[in-house]
Amino acid sequence: MVENTFRAFVVREEADGFVGRLETRSLGDLPDNDVLVKVCYSSLNYKDALSVSGNRGITRNYPHTPGIDATGSVVSSKSSLFRPGDRVVVTGYDLGMNTAGGFADYIRVPVDWLVRLPQGLTHREAMILGTAGLTAALSVFKLSQFVAPEDGPIAVSGASGGVGSLATAILAQLGYTVLAVSGKQAEEAFLLSLGADAIIPRVDLESASPRPLLKGCFAGAVDTVGGTVLSNLIKLTKAEGAVTCCGNVASADLDITVYPFILRGISLLGIDSQNCPLQTRELLWNRLATIWKPAGLLEICREISLSELNDAIVGMLAGRLRGRTIVHIAD
Known part of the structure; x- marks a missing residue:
């Protein structure tokens, strides 16, 4: 009733x-x-x-x-x-x-x-995932079309947050080497338990560099915060790598030149989970219920x-x- x-x-x-x-x-x-x-x-x-x-x-x-x-x-x-x-x-x-x-x-x-x-998910598990899980899954889905686990490490910014923690867990489950970027030292054990291989202090990526490119360290990145952190992640990504962008909690501005894109072939992938097509949603929810479901x-x-x-x-x-x-x- x-x-x-x-x-x-x-x-x-x-x-x-x-x-x-x-x-x-x-x-x-x-x-x-x-x-x-x-x-x-x-x-x-x-x-x-x-x-x-x-x-x-x-x-x-x-x-x-x-x-x-x-x-x-x-x-x-x-x-x-x-x-x-x-x-x-x-x-x-x-x-x-x-x-x-x-x-x-x-x-x-x-x-x-x-x-x-989908079968394999309880209501409770579905909301642990929620928009954050769908955003993380869409980020991994797009990134995986450009970068394979053997290509090198993936940096994840805002790693202790909702999207970042789930992206870390999904990437680790798929065999990627994950470098978790976080400003919360107390969360190191939590991030390692998700499958992160190492922690990068957020302060290392918060200072703007005047250089158009930095030494390539990452095969790709999942950015959840925007601003200077995103700019630095792009500059630090190796040739033919890819960076996903889904947040602006740090800033909506992106101060960067075209050089990472025209000299290294970096792909910047926008993530819009709010209006994600239904067919893609169904695909990703089924993956989250099965092979991508974080342990x-x-x-x-x-x-x-x-x-x-x-x-x-x-x-x-x-x-x-x-x-x-x-x-x-x-x-």
């Missing part, structure tokens, strides 16, 4: 700023989309933290329920593609940005946002409840979180 009312974490703009709290909502408050899903788990991502903070580049209108990831079971569907009881996962698109998101008991979304949850997946997450979201968001914005934070909504 579907309840007409449900719990949701709602962010409202108040006199002293943006405030998120648990509220009771009705199904009529949800958008009139194709498929109603009972949410089991969501996860906390940087975009969610920005939405809760009132970032209009992420969320235009408030009150709003964030949560760019969700997994659960179909309750009702206007489409013949899905039936009640089907296990599904939703990541990206507009979920949790301007469409009510996964920090609630229910979501209602367009049918073409849904991916059938220590359950060990890289922290599980919280909806009532603990505010504290976790503060920690994320302060850079204190590692790995993945998942939100248990319902069994």
Whole structure:
């Protein structure tokens, strides 16, 4: 039986700023989309933290329920593609940005946002992966088309974060030598447990160099932070190598010449997991459920409840979180 009312974490703009709290909502408050899903788990991502903070580049209108990831079971569907009881996962698109998101008991979304949850993944595991896992998988997928494990080491920036930690684990599982770039010395044991072969202090890549090229050290890189770190990773990549780019937490600016591209043939690969085509999503989710599934997946997450979201968001914005934070909504 579907309840007409449900719990949701709602962010409202108040006199002293943006405030998120648990509220009771009705199904009529949800958008009139194709498929109603009972949410089991969501996860906390940087975009969610920005939405809760009132970032209009992420969320235009408030009150709003964030949560760019969700997994659960179909309750009702206007489409013949899905039936009640089907296990599904939703990541990206507009979920949790301007469409009510996964920090609630229910979501209602367009049918073409849904991916059938593959055999081999529980709801909990799907959200440990979530957008971060899809982004990491897309990064590895594109990188692997240019660089093989025998070509040399791969650097991963922001390695203790959600995307970085999962990229490290997937690359290591596929036989790549992984050099984890991190500014958190206390996380060295964690990164080594994911499969990293060595740690590079982030400070080594944070100083801008006037040189257009640096000595080639990496066959490729997965960058999650942008800015000077990305610029240096490109300059340090060997001939015919490739660097993926999926984040801008350090900076959205890229100060670099064309020389790495025209003298070494470096490929800079943009990663857009938010609008990734459905066929590619299904391919990557199936790989994440099988041959790419990190061996220590359950060990890289922290599980919280909806009532603990505010504290976790503060920690994320302060850079204190590692790995993945998942939100248990319902069994």
